Every structure is written in C-alpha cells, then in structure tokens.
Amino acid sequence: MMTSSSSSNSFRLGVDGGGTHTRAALTDAAADAQGNVLAEGHAEAANLVRVGLPAAINNIQRAVNEACDKLNINAERITSACFGLAGVGNAKHHAAMLAALQNVFPHVALRLETDARIALAGATDLQPGVVIIAGTGSISCGINRAGKFARAGGWGPVMGDEGSGSYIGRRALEAVVMAFDQRGAPTSMTAEVLRQFGVTAAPELPPVIYDASPEERQLIQQKISQLSRVAVQCAQAGDWVATQILQAASLELARAACAVITQLDLNHTRFPVAYVGGVFEAGELMIAPLRAEIQRVAPQAELGAPLYSPMVGAVKLAQQTL
Amino acid sequence: MMTSSSSSNSFRLGVDGGGTHTRAALTDAAADAQGNVLAEGHAEAANLVRVGLPAAINNIQRAVNEACDKLNINAERITSACFGLAGVGNAKHHAAMLAALQNVFPHVALRLETDARIALAGATDLQPGVVIIAGTGSISCGINRAGKFARAGGWGPVMGDEGSGSYIGRRALEAVVMAFDQRGAPTSMTAEVLRQFGVTAAPELPPVIYDASPEERQLIQQKISQLSRVAVQCAQAGDWVATQILQAASLELARAACAVITQLDLNHTRFPVAYVGGVFEAGELMIAPLRAEIQRVAPQAELGAPLYSPMVGAVKLAQQTL
Structure with missing residues (x-):
C-alpha cells in the first residue's frame, strides 16, 4: 500500500x-x-496553436504527474486548479482546451486563463496593476480596483508581438540586409547574424531562410527570435543601429502598456507595472525608455520586477476559484 | 508539312x-x-523558390510554346533569349535555374537575369537610370553610364520587401488590431479587413491566420498582401491611419531607390527613375512622397512610368547578348 508523504x-x-x-x-x-x-513538475510546450491540442494536453499531464509523483500523491487529491496557457486567448481555442482539461481532470474545480493573466496575478500578487510580457511574443495586461481586466498586444508574429524577441530579432535581420544594401547604417550585428545562419555574406541568407522545409520553418523562426540577444549584446557594446532597435521595441511595449493603463483609467493612481520575459535581460537599455514613456501617461506608475512567477500566479488564481 | 507563318x-x-x-x-x-x-505567350509562376524548379521550368516552357505556336514556328528557331525570373537573385538559385534552362533550350544563346534586371532594362530602354518595383515584394535597382549595376531591397517577406504590397497589407492588419487594443487610432480599414478574413471582430482573426494548414498559408499571405488595396481605398477616402501606412511605404521605397542612386553616384546627374508594380496604382498618394524624397538626394532625378514592360526589357537584353 502507498502512503502519502504529505499530511494534507x-x-x-x-x-x-x-x-x-x-x-x-x-x-x-x-x-x-x-x-x-x-x-x-516540468514538461514541454502547452500552446495548442503551436503543438496541437493532444500534445499540449499530454505535456500538461506530464508536468502535473511529475509534481504529484514528488509528493507521492494521486492527481485525484487536487481539488482546485488554475491553468494559465498560451494560445487560449480567443473563444474557440479556450473552449477546446477547457473541454479537454475537464476531461483529464474531472474531479477538479478548474479555471482556464491565458498565460498573460497568470503572469499578471503573480506579478502584482492579485493586486491592481499592469504587467508587460516580452519573450518570443509580447503582450501587456492589467486589472484595476473595480476588477476590470484589459489587454493590448499578443496578436502573434504576423500582426502583433511588437517589442518582443521575434520583433527585435527580425529587425536585427532587416538591419543587416539594409546595411548590406547601403539603405541603412553599418552595424556590428552583421558578423554574428551571418554566423548564426551559417553563411558568410548577406546574399546567402535568402536560400537559408526561404528554402526551409515546413519542419525547419519553426527552427528558422526560433533563430530569428534569438537574434534579439545579438541586438542586446551589440547595443550594450555601443552599436547605434542595435540601440535604435531596442529603443523602438521598448517604445512599442510602452505603447501597449499605456493602452492598458488608459483602458483601466489608472493614469492618475499609484500602481505597479511589472516586466516579465527574456527581452528584459537587456536591463536598463530596454527598461529606461519604457519607464520614461509609461510615466509620461501615468506619473505614479512604478515599474519593477514581478513579485511572483506566473506559476505562483496560477496557484493564487486557483485559490480564488473556491 | 508545316510552313512557317513568319518569313524570318x-x-x-x-x-x-x-x-x-x-x-x-x-x-x-x-x-x-x-x-x-x-x-x-502566358503561363503561371516561374519563381523557383515559390513553386519549385520543375514547376517553374514547366511554366516557362508553356509560355514559350504558346508564343511559338502563335507564329507557327519551332522553338529551335529561337537563337537568343533572356529570361528575367524572380527567385534567382542568389548564386545557388541562379546556377540551378541556368542549368535547367540550358537543358530545355540547348541551341539558344541564353542569358538569365532577375525579374528586377529586366524591369530596369525595359523601364529605361537600356539607358542609365533606376527602377523601383513594388508589387507583392519590393526592390530597387539601377545602372549607370559606366555599366555598374546596383540594387537594394528584394530580400523577401521575412527580412525585406519594405514598401511592397505585403508590407502595406501587414501594416493594415496591424493597424486594425492596434485600433482594437486602443494602442492606435481608430481606422476605417477595420470593417473591410475583418470582412476579407470572414470574421466579425478582431479577436476572431488569430485562429484564421495561425491555424491555417501549410497549404492554406500561401492563401493567407496573398490575402494579407491584398489588404494593401484596402489601405489605398481608405487613404483615398481620407483615413489618417491608412494614409500614414502608405506614406511610410513610400518612404521605404525612396530609401531603397536612394541607396541605389548613391551606390551608382547618380546624385548630381539627370536620369529617369521608373516605378513599376501594383502598389503604384495608388497614384500620387504613393508617388508624391517618393518623388520628394528622391529629389532631396538627386535633384535632377525624373520620376515617371516605365518606357517598356519587363518582358520587352528581356527581349532588349537578349539582343545585347549577341
């Protein structure tokens, strides 16, 4: 007979x-x-748009099972849960994922939110405030004292994600070919960008990028997104073109945050604005223009690191459910 | 026995x-x-990057055969040819296409150029000058009195094509979601953009755009490119957001043309700059900012319609071959 290692x-x-x-x-x-x-517990991607619903559900189950195994408990002893998942921002995907989760966790009072919503909950510890998330994609969202929720951005790489890693990486790639054409200023990003794609000159880039098979295409997208690190390194070393790209990204993130602040009527109140995601590893290069722009529309906004992780935000929202 | 309808x-x-x-x-x-x-003669696409080399070669043969059939001649009576093809801008694709064309037309003195190069040849009737091409993609190229050739742009949708139909369409789509988020000004483009994607509100756009199968993806790209027409119509009706997008596109095209002009040291000479492609159907909305910007760096540049079509440009280059 199994005995639980937890007294709860x-x-x-x-x-x-x-x-x-x-x-x-x-x-x-x-x-x-x-x-x-x-x-x-940990597992791979749970974004149903990227990996499909069955794979997303499978990864969620694996992460949950790993956490349960560590406590030596059965998943049936989970009474409440909050899932904060990328890709469930629209009604159709939300409904499909919610039905799948209810099927897998039939005994649980469950709540399905976007990954942005749980990041907000963690960042402000459920208090009114705003979060700016800039990783591969980008989004800003917030909640006010009246419980009103608002968001801006997060529309994906084709029509949104301004200021994200993929936005910065794409701009870096554009800057390299613009410099080659003498349409733009020379940039120290060139050597490293070419190296990342395994080529020695800009004219060799198009076959690498456009001849990719459907399977390789995801990898190419990842590589472009990772060029954001090249932009950060070059900006930190003083490259003007890279600095301009990060400044533009920062202002796009501010634009999204300011839209949320204004939608929530927070402009004249004191509230936290937390920044989350890999793009902010650039430090003040990204944060300083963002802070200045946000404080222009909301002088009492306080930009800072999040209080808790999105995962803890999800736990806190699960608690609210009951 | 067949008799030729041509005395040549x-x-x-x-x-x-x-x-x-x-x-x-x-x-x-x-x-x-x-x-x-x-x-x-006419046929479908000949861009090997888009349709693959066999399909591109097949379509080229069909177009040539149709022209030969109309004259009731055999293709072996063609002595010189110039092929101006999209997708052969880099060495690898150029070599593959040239070998394939030599195989199909073994008796012909043939020359393989990019589609931009033949557009230039036609636009200026082989004289020194510059051409700006803005259809689905965009590129500028030119040639000076010393025979030096230069180009800028034409790097494809991921890292170039600024100012093209796909650039304008993408910007229109972004403007619609920005307006929805209150990140950007409201725009009259919204209703028509939503209609084109068969949805009634912006939050329904992501599944349509991101859940597309690999086969549908090309169609989605085409639809986005065609949104440039919506931008033009709305700008012509006075929409501020649409007007800003066309102005930005126009300045990007000017940037490419100015890079070519400077590379060719044409700044202080009199020369034609021809505009080619669907984007210019917008008329002075696109052309006026372009002319102003080009004349800032090259006061004697004369912006105008092309003298001959790219197809005639190819014939003229074929003549140069012998």
Missing part, C-alpha cells in the same frame, strides 16, 4: 504553459495566500 | 517570370532595337 488531504494546482515549457506547482489546499509550493 | 529565319525570346505569371515574347532576331513583339 487536498491540493491546489497552478500550471504555467507556454510555447516552450510547462510548469506545474502544487500547494496545500488549506494553505493561506503565502502557501509555499510543495512540489513542481 | 530566327527569333529572339524575352521571358518575364514572376511569382504569379510568366510572359514570353518573340521578336525577329534581325529586327532593330524597336523591333516589335510578334507573339506573346
């Missing part, structure tokens, strides 16, 4: 599922708001 | 092969520079 009878689950990773956290269902995470 | 012994061939259409023209090989086109 029931558990609360928070899941953060993005385009590359899924994280699951379990807390004691009886714990207060500061309840510690008892166990975590 | 030999013929000259010009082919203009793009991403959607291929056009072939035959002239008398003994004709002078103004030699009239005796017959034309």
